[in-house]
Amino acid sequence: MGNASSTLTQYDIEEVQEHCNNLFSQQEIVSLYQRFCQLDRNAKGFISADEFLSVPEFAMNPLSQRLLKMVDGLNFKEFVAFLSAFSAKASMPQKIERRCYK
Structure with missing residues (x-):
């Protein structure tokens, strides 16, 4: 899972689900992974500010910086985990915790 060009295993999906308090289904995690890989153009395993x-x-969001x-x-x-703060399933404490994640 460290390399964005790799594929997610069932173990990876379950690990991410657990890390995010099961706020996303397995299919949602797979979709998020596909989007993550699109954004991670250089397959570094993380998304830079430029990406x-x-x-x-x-980029148009006034709060982007x-x-x-x-x-x-x-x-x-x-x-x-960052996106889980925007989930309708997340409780207020979970949203606050994720917002302060980094």
């Missing part, structure tokens, strides 16, 4: 800024919606401080250099597991 995040390549997403027009992110603040968000970059939180997301720059996230690996896949951290990426999913």
Whole structure:
């Protein structure tokens, strides 16, 4: 899972699910992994600030510079944990914990 060009194993999926308090289904994690790999253009295993800024919606966000401080250099597991704060299934304490993750 460290290399973005590798594929997720069942173990990887379950590990990410557990890390994120089961807020995402296995299919959602696979979809997030595919998106992560698209963003990680150099297959470094993490997403740089420049790669995040390549997403027009992110780059146009007036809070993008603040968000970059939180997301720059996230690996896949951290990426999913960060996104879990936006899940409707997450409790308020979980959202706060994830927001302060990095």
